[in-house]
Amino acid sequence: MQPQPSVVASVMPEGERRRHLLDLDDVSRAEIDAVLETAESMKEVLSREIKQVPALRGKTVVNMFYEESTRTRISFELAARSLSANIINFAARSSSVEKGESLIDTVRTLQALGADILVIRHAQAGAAHLVARHFHGSVINAGDGRHAHPTQALLDLFTIREKLGYLDNLKVAIIGDILHSRVARSNLWGFTKMDAQVTLCAPPTLLGPARFWQATWPRVRITYSLEEALDGADVVMALRLQQERQQAGLLPSLREYSRFFALTEERLAQLADNVLIMHPGPINEGIEIAPEVVTSSRAVIGEQVTNGVAVRMALLYQLASQVTHEE
Amino acid sequence: MRYLIKHGSIIDPAQRVATVGDVLIEDGKVVQIFDLAEMSPEQQAIGDNVEVINARGCVVAPGFTDLHTHLREPGEEHKETIATGTLAAARGGFTTICAMPNTNPPHDRAAVVRQVRQITRRDGHIRVDVIGAVTLGRAGGTLTEMAELVEAGCIAFSDDGSPVQDPVMMRNALAYASMLGVPIMSHCEDTRLNSGWAMHEGVVSTRLGLPGYPAAAEESQIARDIALAEMTGAHLHICHVSTAGGVALIRNARRRGVRVTAEVTPHHLTLTDQWVLGSLAEVETGEASAEPAKGGRRGRGKKSAQNHQGLGLRTWLDPRLLSPYDTRTRVSPPLRGEEDIEALLEGLRDGTIDAIATDHAPHSTVDKECEYGSAACGISGLETALGLVLTLVHRGEMDLVNVAAKLTEGPAQVLGRSPSTLHPGARADLVVFDPDIPWTVDVTTFASKGKNSPIHGQQLRGQVMLTMAGGVIVFRRDDFGKEVSSPRQASRLDGILTSEG
Numbered sequence: 001m002q003p004q005p006s007v008v009a010s011v012m013p014e015g016e017r018r019r020h021l022l023d024l025d026d027v028s029r030a031e032i033d034a035v036l037e038t039a040e041s042m043k044e045v046l047s048r049e050i051k052q053v054p055a056l057r058g059k060t061v062v063n064m065f066y067e068e069s070t071r072t073r074i075s076f077e078l079a080a081r082s083l084s085a086n087i088i089n090f091a092a093r094s095s096s097v098e099k100g101e102s103l104i105d106t107v108r109t110l111q112a113l114g115a116d117i118l119v120i121r122h123a124q125a126g127a128a129h130l131v132a133r134h135f136h137g138s139v140i141n142a143g144d145g146r147h148a149h150p151t152q153a154l155l156d157l158f159t160i161r162e163k164l165g166y167l168d169n170l171k172v173a174i175i176g177d178i179l180h181s182r183v184a185r186s187n188l189w190g191f192t193k194m195d196a197q198v199t200l201c202a203p204p205t206l207l208g209p210a211r212f213w214q215a216t217w218p219r220v221r222i223t224y225s226l227e228e229a230l231d232g233a234d235v236v237m238a239l240r241l242q243q244e245r246q247q248a249g250l251l252p253s254l255r256e257y258s259r260f261f262a263l264t265e266e267r268l269a270q271l272a273d274n275v276l277i278m279h280p281g282p283i284n285e286g287i288e289i290a291p292e293v294v295t296s297s298r299a300v301i302g303e304q305v306t307n308g309v310a311v312r313m314a315l316l317y318q319l320a321s322q323v324t325h326e327e
Numbered sequence: 328m329r330y331l332i333k334h335g336s337i338i339d340p341a342q343r344v345a346t347v348g349d350v351l352i353e354d355g356k357v358v359q360i361f362d363l364a365e366m367s368p369e370q371q372a373i374g375d376n377v378e379v380i381n382a383r384g385c386v387v388a389p390g391f392t393d394l395h396t397h398l399r400e401p402g403e404e405h406k407e408t409i410a411t412g413t414l415a416a417a418r419g420g421f422t423t424i425c426a427m428p429n430t431n432p433p434h435d436r437a438a439v440v441r442q443v444r445q446i447t448r449r450d451g452h453i454r455v456d457v458i459g460a461v462t463l464g465r466a467g468g469t470l471t472e473m474a475e476l477v478e479a480g481c482i483a484f485s486d487d488g489s490p491v492q493d494p495v496m497m498r499n500a501l502a503y504a505s506m507l508g509v510p511i512m513s514h515c516e517d518t519r520l521n522s523g524w525a526m527h528e529g530v531v532s533t534r535l536g537l538p539g540y541p542a543a544a545e546e547s548q549i550a551r552d553i554a555l556a557e558m559t560g561a562h563l564h565i566c567h568v569s570t571a572g573g574v575a576l577i578r579n580a581r582r583r584g585v586r587v588t589a590e591v592t593p594h595h596l597t598l599t600d601q602w603v604l605g606s607l608a609e610v611e612t613g614e615a616s617a618e619p620a621k622g623g624r625r626g627r628g629k630k631s632a633q634n635h636q637g638l639g640l641r642t643w644l645d646p647r648l649l650s651p652y653d654t655r656t657r658v659s660p661p662l663r664g665e666e667d668i669e670a671l672l673e674g675l676r677d678g679t680i681d682a683i684a685t686d687h688a689p690h691s692t693v694d695k696e697c698e699y700g701s702a703a704c705g706i707s708g709l710e711t712a713l714g715l716v717l718t719l720v721h722r723g724e725m726d727l728v729n730v731a732a733k734l735t736e737g738p739a740q741v742l743g744r745s746p747s748t749l750h751p752g753a754r755a756d757l758v759v760f761d762p763d764i765p766w767t768v769d770v771t772t773f774a775s776k777g778k779n780s781p782i783h784g785q786q787l788r789g790q791v792m793l794t795m796a797g798g799v800i801v802f803r804r805d806d807f808g809k810e811v812s813s814p815r816q817a818s819r820l821d822g823i824l825t826s827e828g
Contacts, residue, residue: 025607104696124698125525125536126652133650145700147536185536212533 020132020139021315023148024189032193036158038314039307045082046310055317056085059116064106064131065142066092066122071281071305072142072151076119079312085320088115103127107134117319120144125182138319140312146180152280153186155311157194159304160235163276170196173229175261176239176288177206183280184239188217197221201229202261205250226261230271237278238263238289254287264290268298276300328798329353331373332808334363335382335759339389340732341739341746350387351377352755355798359751380808382759385792388731389747390422390453390756392738394512394590395566395684396709398424398455400446401439402431407689407776409443410450412709415687415775417452417802419709420734420791422747422756424453424687427487428460435460435471437479444480453796454756456742458512461486461500467493470500477507482742485512487566488659488704492518494551501552501561510562510588510741515548515573516660525700527600527661535603535652537699540661546572553580556587564741565589567686569660571670578679588741590684591671593715594658594706594781597644599665602656602781603699605649644718648784654695654702655781658688672724675733682737683730685712689777707777711768713760714787720762721788727762755798759808762789 018031045053061080065073073089080087103122110118117138120131125145132139143149161167172191178184178200191198199221200207207213210222223229230236241257251257263277277289277299285291293299332350337360339345349361351373393416399407407415409426416424426443428434434443440457447455459481463469466489473484484504490513491497497513504511521544526532528539549565553576556563565577568589580587601608649656656662674680688705695702708715716734719725736746747756765788770778794802 102693102697122698124700126699129650129652130698145536146538182536185534208528208533212530215530216534 018319020128020141021150021319022128022132022139022141024150024153024186024193027150027189027193029193032154032157032190035154035311035314035318036161038318039154039158039310042082042313042317043307043310045313052082052084054084056080056083056320059085059320060114061085061087061117061119061316062110062115063087063089063142064110064118064120064122065090066103066120066127067143069121069143071308072121075305075308076140076142076312078309079316082309082313083316085117085316103130104134107131111135111137117316140315140319143182145182146185147182148186149182149280150186151308151312151315152183153190154315155304155308156187156237156278156280157190158307158311159278159300160276162307163300163303164234164274167194167196170194170234171199171232172196172235172237173199173201173233174237174239175201175226175229175263177241177245178202178239179206179208180242180245181239187237188213188220192217192219199223199229199233201226203251203257206245226267227270230267233271233275235276235278236263236268236271237280239280240282241284241288243284258287262286262288262290263293265292265296268293268296271298273298278304281305329377330380330795330798331377332380332382332387332757332759335385335387337387337749338728338731339749340728340736341389341748342750344749345728350749350757352795352798355755357749357751357753357755357757360749380759380793381810382792382808384763385759385761386727386731387749387757387759389735389749389753390758390794390796391420391713391734392682392742392747393421393424393685393687393709393712394564394682394738394741395592396424396426396687397429397689397705398426399430399689401442405776406691406694408450409446409455410452411774411776412687412689413447413450413452413455414802415707415709415773417794417796418774418791419685419712420758420760420794421709422453422758422794422796422801423456424709425456425458425482425742428458428485429465429487429489433460433465434458434476434481435463435465437472437475440476440479440481452801453794456480456482458483458485460484461491461511462496465489467491467496470496470503473503473507477509481509483510483512483564485514485566487512487514490514490516490518490548494555497552498555498559501555501563502559505559505561508562508743510564512564512566513548513552514566515545515552515568517544517548520544520547523700524661526603526657527663529600529664531600531603537603542570542572542663542667545570545660546576549573549576553577553585553587556580557583557585560586562586562588567592567595567660567684568671568674568680569595569663569667571667574670574674574679578674578677581679588682589674589680590682590738590741591675591680592684592686593708593712595660595663596668596671596675596683597715597718598646598656598662598781599668600662602646602649602662603652604646605651605653605656606647607651608646610645610647644782644785649781652699653781654697654699655706655779655783657695657699657702657704658686658706659704672719675725676729681733681741683712683716683733684738685709687775687777688779689775690779691776692778695779705777705779706781707770707773707775707779709775710773711780711782711787713791714766714768714789715782717762717789718787755795757795758791759793760789760791764788764790766790
């Protein structure tokens with residue numbers, strides 16, 4: 001693992017090497033497989049006594065977090081450190097954003113300071129695309145509004161592959177606040193590329209019209225019935241329900257939501273023993289998922305977090321290095 | 328000064344005239360139109376004391392009227408001034424524009440209106456009519472002194488981008504304005520139903536995760552305002568209708584005899600929400616494009632592409648020139664769907680929609696270089712309006728005479744004026760445009776300070792060559808019309824005039 005200077009990247013023709021990861025929509029199956037394979041090596045690194053390799057020594061990674069995040073920020077930070085990169089964190093509240101500095105101006109400043117890779121989390125959809133347009137290095141989208149969270153989708157795929165041994169033709173149920181979820185959207189791209197059958201399940205206020213989804217992801221199924229969504233599923237993914245959705249009038253009450261859409265032991269009893277229960281976190285125990293489900297043997301929520309570091313290491317490494325993956 | 332505009336294809340919708348001939352202008356007025364077919368003694372007697380403008384191959388039409396322009400002066404002169412805005416209008420073929428009141432201060436007091444008119448007299452290249460605010464500060468709380476504003480020169484009232492949400496206030500505004508004989512121009516938007524919106528709510532907003540502006544947020548407000556207009560008997564003008572449902576509501580109201588008129592923008596007639604996807608947009612490909620370079624298939628989608636197979640047109644609009652989330656596509660109301668465009672075109676054709684208006688909304692770079700949802704809404708549209716609507720003519724979706732009518736006669740009728748015309752004795756407000764000439768939109772050449780156009784870099788066909796306001800040439804492209812004989816043939820127009828391609 002000896003990366004060369006990233007300067008070479010800019011003179012390479014477009015398409016030969018990925019510069020940014022903004023979503024999974026433009027990522028091929030082969031690329032996904034390559035990331036997951038690299039992530040396996042990274043996971044091995046993380047199991048060593050000294051969890052560090054020099055692959056990104058001398059590179060500077062900046063975590064730009066314009067929205068609160070604990071796990072994603074720490075995961076990227078650990079990933080960068082494990083690759084020996086310089087990592088700089090800044091959160092919107094402690095930066096010049098308060099003084100009205102524009103996102104683009106901040107990007108130009110980081111450019112001038114010599115950053116190689118920007119990791120951006122932002123409340124508005126499209127922010128990562130905006131940053132990518134103004135930055136000469138690489139950009140990783142760590143979540144932009146409702147739009148995309150591609151590293152989450154990749155770590156979900158990695159976890160499923162690790163646990164089940166395969167990714168083809170899965171039956172996946174995604175349950176919860178789909179409408180506002182970047183995790184759901186990126187996973188739709190990821191699962192679609194694996195030819196999975198995805199079922200989205202939520203009340204209409206958290207989903208919108210089925211045709212809005214099916215025009216982009218034609219194979220996706222939409223149901224308001226949790227039982228129907230769970231039927232035959234290999235993977236069940238619950239999404240966090242933010243309490244302000246109820247306050248905004250999208251739900252009568254959290255109680256009613258839990259009654260009809262929460263993952264409970266009772267409801268999961270019908271499923272096969274090897275079904276995977278996933279959640280991108282943070283969890284509202286007792287609202288979208290029952291506490292005993294979180295701790296059950298079928299839940300892989302902790303593994304998702306662990307694998308996040310390895311997957312992000314793989315991405316950082318691939319974006320920073322000159323390796324071109326033959327398809 | 329005397330001008331003889333020779334050998335143009337004269338389109339005068341108000342007179343139902345479409346002919347090839349010469350137009351003589353003297354002392355700021357149209358003096359005579361000569362039909363090319365018959366060489367009259369008067370024409371021979373014109374003499375030498377005249378500047379001949381060779382308009383062979385071009386259309387000569389009454390100057391365009393824009394019902395919906397944002398001039399930004401006073402208050403935001405870094406975005407536009409009356410000087411730059413009216414020059415941009417002249418370059419777009421407009422000889423009258425109506426200035427929306429959302430300046431700072433807004434057009435809510437007679438003193439501001441008088442100031443705007445005074446600046447226009449000093450700096451303006453063409454005529455500017457002033458639209459007054461409906462409420463003080465456009466805040467929706469207190470009616471402006473409308474009668475005094477009309478006295479000061481206001482020709483209509485609107486709170487435009489801050490539409491009156493309180494139905495009681497809107498009822499009162501309509502009723503009060505009806506006394507004054509001027510329309511209320513309503514930007515119809517229920518600002519609660521689209522709270523936090525970034526783009527049209529639909530397939531694309533779902534994919535991109537951008538908060539949506541549902542069509543119903545426009546339609547419900549149009550329905551409310553129509554009911555209030557019907558009740559008060561006032562003249563309601565619907566600004567920039569963008570939805571199929573909105574067109575249907577207006578059509579239905581007109582049939583009942585409600586005094587409702589409507590406008591549509593060039594961008595809502597030609598661009599869809601696919602433009603927010605930019606390079607991610609799905610563009611139709613398939614068997615029909617034997618010659619991809621001439622396909623005309625990259626326009627708005629399947630339907631229009633099928634309409635234009637075999638026409639050999641070189642004009643198309645390709646959203647893939649933009650990046651995803653390009654803020655130049657952010658406009659209010661947002662770019663809608665293909666089915667909305669079909670309905671808007673039908674509305675133009677059947678008379679439900681009276682006018683094409685630009686909603687020219689210049690912004691500075693900093694207002695646009697930011698996150699999509701935070702970007703200022705608006706498109707700098709004066710200088711591309713004709714080129715965009717002519718794509719509809721080239722695709723066979725509108726005929727040229729009808730397009731000209733929607734830019735001249737239609738808006739005049741909305742304002743309750745006798746139509747602008749080339750009839751002898753009329754003020755010489757006219758435009759000469761080549762309906763066929765290909766050109767590439769380059770915002771750096773705009774006279775407008777607003778360079779915010781999503782169609783930068785797109786190829787259009789049809790461009791304004793000369794604009795005359797009150798007999799004065801206010802815009803002339805290069806040395807247009809100065810050569811005595813042009814290689815361009817009037818016959819090239821025939822296909823366009825009859826929409827046969």
